[in-house]
Amino acid sequence: MKKLLMFIILLLSLCAVSCSHEKEEDMGQLAAIAAKGYYDELLQGKYEEFVDATYRRDSIPAVYREQLIANAKMYIGQQNVEHQGIKEVTIANAKADTARRTAQVFLVLNYGDKSNEQIVVPMIQYQGIWKMR
Structure with a gap:
């Protein structure tokens, strides 16, 4: 009986660990979708929305x-000159980090000159919405 009880406790703890990992992946994916959306807005010239x-x-x-809006415009202009623009963000x-409601999102900027660059976008969940930090 004691072995059965120990087995059940072990099984429940494994389920709890796997469920918390799944939630972490979901939170990271939601943050990634938000970050990509913000960078897509930047590419569309929606500088105010990006800021x-x-x-x-x-x-x-x-x-x-x-000033931040002007910097976003200058950044896109610079990428247009140096790399023939950013064509896609993936x-x-x-x-x-579900406890802190933060995430590190890794995006790839694919340029018009066929080069690419990976960037890190720190995110924080504030009032249920993922925002860039």
Whole structure:
């Protein structure tokens, strides 16, 4: 009887571990989808929306927000000159820390000159929405 009880406890703990890992993967995937969406907006010229996708954007002064928007425009312009633009953004990987509600999203920027670059986008879940940090 004691062996059966130990077996059941072991089985339940294995289920709990596998379920928590599955939740971590789901959280990472959700963060990755959000990050890719924000970068897709950047490619579409939606610079304000890209800047507004940052964590605590309401607490930054309007002048600084305008500078961030100008920086996003300059970044895209620079990529157009150096790499014939960013043609596509793909998700490479994502790792979530469910306890802290954070994630590291790895995106691949595929350029018009056929080169690519992997970037890391730190994300945080705030009020149920994934935002860039």
